[in-house]
Each structure stands twice: as C-alpha cells, then as structure tokens.
Amino acid sequence: MRAQKLLSGLTAAFVLVACLIIVGCHGKSVEGSTYTDPNGVMTLTFKDGKAALTMIGQQAGPPVPYEMSGDNVTIHAGAAGGGGGDLVLIVNDDGSLQGPMGKLTKKTN
Numbered sequence: 001m002r003a004q005k006l007l008s009g010l011t012a013a014f015v016l017v018a019c020l021i022i023v024g025c026h027g028k029s030v031e032g033s034t035y036t037d038p039n040g041v042m043t044l045t046f047k048d049g050k051a052a053l054t055m056i057g058q059q060a061g062p063p064v065p066y067e068m069s070g071d072n073v074t075i076h077a078g079a080a081g082g083g084g085g086d087l088v089l090i091v092n093d094d095g096s097l098q099g100p101m102g103k104l105t106k107k108t109n
Contacts, residue, residue, distance in 0.1 A: 028091045030066075030073055035097050035104035044097070044104060051075045073097065 030046040037043075043054045050063035051073075066075045071091045077084035089099040097104040 028071060028095070029068060030091065030097070034107045036107050037102060037104055042101070042104075043107070046073075 031049075032047060034043055034045040041056055045052045045054070046066060047063075049065060051066040052063040053060045064076055064079045066073055068074075073089045073091060075087040075089070077087050087099065089097040089104075092098055092103075095106050
C-alpha cells in the first residue's frame, strides 16, 4: 500500500513537471524571426542565438548574442566590442517588440 502511494505521488510529480516543460517550451520566442520598424529603415533578425541589426539595407556591425527570459529579449550589444551595454526589448502580446527605438513588428515571409 505504501509503495503504491509513493508510485502514485511520483507519477503525479512526473506529469506536472512534463506539463511545465511543455508549456515553457511553447512560450514566446524570437528565434528565426525578423522585425522591422514602421518605416522599414531598420530590421532586427534573430538567428542561431544571435541578433543582427540592419539599417537602410546595410548590416550595422556583427551579430551579437541574445537571450530570452519570459517576455524580455536581452541583446548583449557589448559583445560586439563597441563598448555598448545590454538592450532589453519586451515581447508584446501581439508578437511585436517594444524598446527604446519604438515598436518593431514581425515580418511575414
């Protein structure tokens, strides 16, 4: 009887952890996406764990690492060697990004 309760408790714990992992893995993500400003002058592309900024069709420096934490995207701009700090963008409910440069919308292919 005791072993059965223990097994039942472990099964419930396993199911809970599996559900949390599945829900966590399907959260908001920017990987593989490109965002642009309303005028189309600036684009920000997230690929292979790096963010690349393009201004007027020209790449503005090398791609730099980024990371996701909840609804925040932190771009580690200082990793490019230019002395810049981190840039934090917020992923809005509609999938757009909000930051100091305004709102960037996801481009559709």
